Amino acid sequence: MTDEVTWSPAATDEDVEPGLRAAFAAELGGAPDGVWAAPGRINLIGEHTDYNGGWCLPFALAHRTYCAVRTRADGRLRVASRQAPGQAWEGEVTQIRPGSPGGWVAYVAGAVASLAGRAGGPVGADILVDGRVPLGAGLSSSAALSCSGALALADLVPGLATLDRAELAQACVRAENDYAGAATGGMDQTVSLRAVDGHALLIDCSDFSLTPVAWTLPDHEVLVIDTRAHHSLADGQYAARRDTCDRACRTLGVESLRELHGADVDGVLGRLEGDAEAQRRVRHVLTENTRVHDLVAALAAEDADEVGRLMVASHVSLRDDYEVSCRELDLAVDAAQRAGATGARMTGGGFGGSALALVPRDGGEDVALAVHAAFLAEGLEAPHLLRATPSAPAHRVS
Numbered sequence: 117m118t119d120e121v122t123w124s125p126a127a128t129d130e131d132v133e134p135g136l137r138a139a140f141a142a143e144l145g146g147a148p149d150g151v152w153a154a155p156g157r158i159n160l161i162g163e164h165t166d167y168n169g170g171w172c173l174p175f176a177l178a179h180r181t182y183c184a185v186r187t188r189a190d191g192r193l194r195v196a197s198r199q200a201p202g203q204a205w206e207g208e209v210t211q212i213r214p215g216s217p218g219g220w221v222a223y224v225a226g227a228v229a230s231l232a233g234r235a236g237g238p239v240g241a242d243i244l245v246d247g248r249v250p251l252g253a254g255l256s257s258s259a260a261l262s263c264s265g266a267l268a269l270a271d272l273v274p275g276l277a278t279l280d281r282a283e284l285a286q287a288c289v290r291a292e293n294d295y296a297g298a299a300t301g302g303m304d305q306t307v308s309l310r311a312v313d314g315h316a317l318l319i320d321c322s323d324f325s326l327t328p329v330a331w332t333l334p335d336h337e338v339l340v341i342d343t344r345a346h347h348s349l350a351d352g353q354y355a356a357r358r359d360t361c362d363r364a365c366r367t368l369g370v371e372s373l374r375e376l377h378g379a380d381v382d383g384v385l386g387r388l389e390g391d392a393e394a395q396r397r398v399r400h401v402l403t404e405n406t407r408v409h410d411l412v413a414a415l416a417a418e419d420a421d422e423v424g425r426l427m428v429a430s431h432v433s434l435r436d437d438y439e440v441s442c443r444e445l446d447l448a449v450d451a452a453q454r455a456g457a458t459g460a461r462m463t464g465g466g467f468g469g470s471a472l473a474l475v476p477r478d479g480g481e482d483v484a485l486a487v488h489a490a491f492l493a494e495g496l497e498a499p500h501l502l503r504a505t506p507s508a509p510a511h512r513v514s
């Protein structure tokens with residue numbers, strides 16, 4: 117039905133756990149030692165700043181990835197997923213290598229492998245995954261997967277008990293960077309493991325120190341528009357953005373663009389003369405870092421209009437200077453604004469995935485309908501919608 121918006125509500129732990137335990141018995145035999153859950157995320161602002169040592173402001177979703185886990189003493193790993201029937205993987209933990217296993221398994225196998233070295237003895241496990249973060253929507257379903265697996269191991273393996281959540285997040289970053297081959301920057305894993313319920317998390321990515329930021333706009337909510345667009349060039353494009361930032365750092369004689377926070381932007385760009393691409397990328401990063409701090413101040417002042425204005429400015433910068441938006445994301449942002457959203461922007465890495473709309477609480481349905489209609493009018497597949505509320509970090513369910 118073309119006039120019906122598809123909503124993707126969050127499942128609760130109580131919805132998921134009994135079925136996951138039953139599926140564990142059927143698929144892997146017997147009972148797990150426990151069930152763990154880790155959330156996906158949205159990022160309010162601060163995009164492509166994490167790997168530049170800057171700031172970002174994500175919050176955890178109520179949508180989570182679950183892992184039922186049982187340790188084993190023989191150093192072997194078995195991984196299966198309720199979302200990927202027939203794709204179970206089994207092998208020695210010591211044989212896990214970059215790219216092998218590949219695909220979604222790499223995110224959990226990579227986390228096991230990167231923790232195994234810290235355990236002081238062989239680590240093995242049987243893991244059944246139930247992913248309830250929309251897949252491929254730019255909402256960090258992959259970080260949620262590695263984080264729930266990593267937290268399970270830290271709880272179950274005595275040699276890992278002393279690792280704190282910052283260390284676990286770093287192990288999950290290694291799983292993505294080294295094993296899954298995605299050069300991501302640490303925001304997703306940090307918020308999945310270290311979120312504060314009811315708050316956004318201001319992350320200083322130079323040292324991953326955190327400041328919880330209260331959500332002060334009770335009359336507004338954040339709608340997520342999953343455009344269902346996935347552009348296959350994304351991974352190479354993401355790495356290319358990082359490379360350009362590294363090149364700019366070399367020209368500018370800094371270790372990280374973070375060192376230029378607060379500097380005169382035009383003066384910095386002048387030192388990149390002749391490299392127009394680096395100028396655009398650096399302008400985005402420097403202005404985006406400033407917008408993060410401005411948005412935190414706007415939240416403290418309960419100023420929804422200013423929050424919305426900063427979101428739109430971030431989107432324009434990502435679209436024009438960082439060049440990571442796409443037709444579907446631009447359409448979602450434009451349609452939401454035309455329908456009365458206070459602000460809107462793409463969230464996450466870009467090239468597809470999701471946009472956010474900040475909407476007055478009584479206006480969410482209208483904005484959702486308008487965005488849905490705009491996609492159909494352009495001949496695009498209907499987006500999926502979800503409501504984002506700042507939620508809890510990864511936890512043990514049972």
Ligand code: GLA
Nearest residue numbers: 163164300301302303464465
């Ligand atoms: C992806 C990466 C993050 C971050 C964002 C862009 O989500 O996983 O580390 O770089 O893109 O802000």
